[in-house]
Amino acid sequence: MMCLRIYALRDDGAAAAEMALMLPLLLVMLFGGFEAGHYLYTEQKIVQAVREGARYAGRRPFSDYPCPGNGTTPAADAIRNVTQTGTISGGTSRIANWDKNLITVTYTCNISYAGQGIFKGNAGGAPVVTVTAAATYPSLFGALGLIDGTYQVRSSAQAVVNGI
Template sequence: MMASHISSLIKCRRAAAAAEMAMVTPLLIALMFGSFELGNYFLSEHVVVKAVRDGARYAGRLGFSNYSCVDDDDGNIPGGTVVADTRNLVRTGQLTGGSARLVGWTDPETIKVTYDCVDPHSVTPSYSGIYNSMSYVPVVKVEIATDNANRLVYQSLFNRLGFDSSALYLNAASQSPVTGL
């Protein structure tokens, strides 16, 4: 009698779909939340790349008086309020005030603003036009800091649930020749 019950349970298919769903559901949930997280990471990276590009474009349009080029030199710091204004523009999208483009992007030190002095004839194609009378052309660089103290940490969608994203960083860099417009 007991053998007949066991064989009837083995042959019964009424709960097969529920059992299969119970086995597959954790995988589907992990895949779904992983897709959300990956999408958020790519969105955050896009926001940072666009912000850095905007900052380089802004700093490149400032006057030549902020960029002193007397020799072929790299890593110079612009004068005036170029660094502070560019950092705020990159971080918030505005020259003064504003809220951060990304959650947790509160430290302006994550943004480096420097410029290099480039011989206009050392690059191909060579600089011409407004640069004809210049011995060196200032090229401003805006980038997210890569030193460990000032790196821009990615903020996970699921940090509050205990997922640690402190080992993921957002990076971007852009440069623009100074036009003084």
């Protein structure tokens, strides 16, 4: 009986026991922080890519966007390349396994600016280009099965065509 009381009063292994209890929670917080940071980084890359694609589209000539009319432009492939890779000719994608088909380029004609300012020669008005992109989120820890491959990061940007 006396032996058990001696062990009950000792606290030699208390720190190790507390660490063993807290380690799973700390690991979940650590890897969760990594995953959240990677998601935000991926989202920022998508936002930056569609803005760059819209800026490029806005500097294309008016002839690429016949107004009146809506829909797709003959320059859509070049705009998709700029959005996906940052270059007109294509290359390495900004995000791993980014499918180019998930980037859409459309335009509409804003008739309220017809014949005014830089749109003086455009009877159909001001073309406004919209670049929309989605990318499957490449999870850092996808191999662990925590996040499946169905999550997508999306963004959209618009630009008025300046006809430069």
